[in-house]
Amino acid sequence: MGLGRYIFRRFILSAFVVVGVTFLVFVAAQVVPSDPAALYAGPRPSAEQIEKARAELHLEASLPERFIRFGKAMATGDFGVSYKSRRLISQDLAAFLPATLELAAFSTFLALLIGIPAGAFAAARRGGWLDRMGGLASIAAVAMPAFFLAMLLQFVFAKWLGVLPLSGRMSREIAISAPLAPVTGFALIDALLSRRFDAFGDALAHLILPALTLAAYPAGIAMRLTRSAMIEILERRHILAARALGLSGRRILFGHALPNAVGPALTVLGLSFAFALTGAVLVEIIFAWPGLGRYVSEAILSKDFPVIAAATLVVTLCYVAMNLVLDLAQALIDPRVTLK
Amino acid sequence: MRGLHQRLGWPGAVSLALILIAFGMALLAPWVAPFPDQGAGAPSIATKFLPPSADHLLGTDHLGRDMVSRVIYGARVSLSSGLLIVAFSLLIGLPVGVLAGYFGGWLDEGLMRITDVFLAFPALLLAVLMAAALGPGLLNSIVAVAVTWWPWYARMARAEVLALRGQPYVEAAQLMGVGHPRIILRHILPAAVRPLSVQAALDVGPALLTASALSFLGLGVLPPTADWGQMVDAGRKFFPERWWYSAAPGMAVFILALAFSVLGDALRDRAGGRRDGSA
Numbered sequence: 001m002g003l004g005r006y007i008f009r010r011f012i013l014s015a016f017v018v019v020g021v022t023f024l025v026f027v028a029a030q031v032v033p034s035d036p037a038a039l040y041a042g043p044r045p046s047a048e049q050i051e052k053a054r055a056e057l058h059l060e061a062s063l064p065e066r067f068i069r070f071g072k073a074m075a076t077g078d079f080g081v082s083y084k085s086r087r088l089i090s091q092d093l094a095a096f097l098p099a100t101l102e103l104a105a106f107s108t109f110l111a112l113l114i115g116i117p118a119g120a121f122a123a124a125r126r127g128g129w130l131d132r133m134g135g136l137a138s139i140a141a142v143a144m145p146a147f148f149l150a151m152l153l154q155f156v157f158a159k160w161l162g163v164l165p166l167s168g169r170m171s172r173e174i175a176i177s178a179p180l181a182p183v184t185g186f187a188l189i190d191a192l193l194s195r196r197f198d199a200f201g202d203a204l205a206h207l208i209l210p211a212l213t214l215a216a217y218p219a220g221i222a223m224r225l226t227r228s229a230m231i232e233i234l235e236r237r238h239i240l241a242a243r244a245l246g247l248s249g250r251r252i253l254f255g256h257a258l259p260n261a262v263g264p265a266l267t268v269l270g271l272s273f274a275f276a277l278t279g280a281v282l283v284e285i286i287f288a289w290p291g292l293g294r295y296v297s298e299a300i301l302s303k304d305f306p307v308i309a310a311a312t313l314v315v316t317l318c319y320v321a322m323n324l325v326l327d328l329a330q331a332l333i334d335p336r337v338t339l340k
Numbered sequence: 341m342r343g344l345h346q347r348l349g350w351p352g353a354v355s356l357a358l359i360l361i362a363f364g365m366a367l368l369a370p371w372v373a374p375f376p377d378q379g380a381g382a383p384s385i386a387t388k389f390l391p392p393s394a395d396h397l398l399g400t401d402h403l404g405r406d407m408v409s410r411v412i413y414g415a416r417v418s419l420s421s422g423l424l425i426v427a428f429s430l431l432i433g434l435p436v437g438v439l440a441g442y443f444g445g446w447l448d449e450g451l452m453r454i455t456d457v458f459l460a461f462p463a464l465l466l467a468v469l470m471a472a473a474l475g476p477g478l479l480n481s482i483v484a485v486a487v488t489w490w491p492w493y494a495r496m497a498r499a500e501v502l503a504l505r506g507q508p509y510v511e512a513a514q515l516m517g518v519g520h521p522r523i524i525l526r527h528i529l530p531a532a533v534r535p536l537s538v539q540a541a542l543d544v545g546p547a548l549l550t551a552s553a554l555s556f557l558g559l560g561v562l563p564p565t566a567d568w569g570q571m572v573d574a575g576r577k578f579f580p581e582r583w584w585y586s587a588a589p590g591m592a593v594f595i596l597a598l599a600f601s602v603l604g605d606a607l608r609d610r611a612g613g614r615r616d617g618s619a
Binding site for chain 1: 436453454456457458460461462463464465466469470472473486545547550552553556558559569573576579580585586590591593594597598600601604605
């Protein structure tokens with residue numbers, strides 16, 4: 001299969017997946033809850049209110065008709081109103097999405113920053129203490145429930161050592177007395193744009209614990225993947241040649257071997273970002289992080305179904321788009337991909 | 341005969357022992373738990389929030405219930421949800437994968453594109469969506485996780501069947517005019533089930549981890565039934581002053597999931613061909 005055909009096929013598949021994902025969310029949102037109208041009408045509704053809600057939600061229409069209406073609404077960003085707050089869901093999403101994306105991006109950065117060098121060193125010194133410790137840590141990271149790790153980190157770094165803030169996204173002093181101008185919605189970038197280095201440090205300090213929680217699992221995976229890729233590469237001939245030429249160990253490791261292990265790094269990038277987006281549902285509520293995850297977990301408690309559906313759909317579409325981009329990037333870097 | 345630790349290595353053998361102990365405790369909870377009635381949910385306000393001591397090794401919760409008993413009773417929910425998630429997923433995934441792999445063509449294309457849609461979701465989020473749609477409860481949360489889980493088995497089963505379909509004995513059966521149902525049931529399924537069942541046994545750990553995440557979010561069993569994820573969440577309100585409340589069930593999830601993951605690695609090492617990073 002040529003590159004062009006591969007890209008074309010990948011786009012068609014993604015389009016199919018987008019329709020399918022929308023359909024699944026539609027089924028869960030519109031069909032499964034016992035009576036959406038009763039939920040929509042608010043607490044203890046009268047028969048009249050339910051009738052009115054039924055008409056407003058177009059529940060009398062046929063299922064295909066309702067699905068098309070739902071798809072159109074989602075495509076235009078009309079996610080409806082929250083049952084609980086009666087606010088426009090699209091506005092809430094716009095307010096909360098940047099916080100979650102910032103957290104996900106930073107935790108992905110941490111996962112690669114920790115996992116890849118650790119994996120490279122572990123491969124260079126196989127069987128050494130770093131290799132053994134890393135192996136243990138990466139197994140533990142897979143088994144650790146994110147919600148429990150979050151609380152452990154809070155206990156150690158915020159309560160016990162007192163070096164990092166317990167929760168939140170900004171200190172109260174900064175958030176209230178001198179708030180940042182929201183340009184991008186990303187606190188770190190906004191702080192840099194307005195040259196507020198105090199706010200930058202504060203935002204970074206708040207970011208570390210939740211990001212570390214979300215980075216633990218992908219860092220473990222990154223370490224394992226880098227390690228096994230590096231072990232294979234270190235046995236190849238060009239490494240042997242470099243050694244024979246008398247290049248230093250570090251130069252061989254990082255200059256000649258590591259660049260060949262980019263494939264795994266790309267895989268981890270996608271995996272890590274996805275893990276952070278979903279883990280946010282568990283972690284944000286513990287760290288009082290004002291993002292999509294907390295929005296969803298609060299919506300679960302109040303049975304606010306349109307919110308859950310809209311947030312699921314938005315995050316899933318981000319995820320599908322990211323996978324598409326990563327696959328295309330991999331196809332461009334490594335021509336073998338298109339042969340599959 | 342060689343000892344278990346020689347075949348699995350010490351970490352693997354210890355993990356297997358831990359898992360068996362957990363199963364034993366779950367089955368025998370009413371007899372093993374020091375305070376069975378409290379484990380089952382009966383409050384005992386007089387002993388509220390006692391820190392760990394000789395009487396209550398893991399302390400007591402906000403209703404005075406012994407945490408050791410609660411954790412033992414919680415093992416019932418965690419293990420059974422782990423097992424049932426995997427069982428339900430096999431029940432859907434295996435037929436889908438076998439049919440797609442055996443018949444190929446448009447059926448294969450159709451079924452695999454449907455699994456692609458399910459795989460396109462970040463798994464936990466789809467489980468949250470489904471559990472929220474179905475409402476809380478043990479069975480609903482199990483179904484919700486199984487919805488995200490079966491596509492993996494469908495893919496595995498399909499790959500197995502694709503490899504088996506070209507085997508001479510299957511082709512011989514086809515040439516002899518044996519019907520498709522019989523070939524699938526007698527010649528393909530038994531050979532395809534083996535590798536899948538090993539994978540499924542090891543998936544119980546990740547499955548119970550996911551189930552505990554749902555119950556942490558309030559989508560699992562309802563109190564007073566003991567459940568680890570829900571207990572961690574309940575203890576969050578009193579954290580970190582009464583740290584033992586969240587720590588006991590949190591450690592229980594971690595240790596059990598760790599045991600499954602270490603045992604899985606040990607079995608894979610034994611089978612040869614380590615599959616690094618196959619999470």
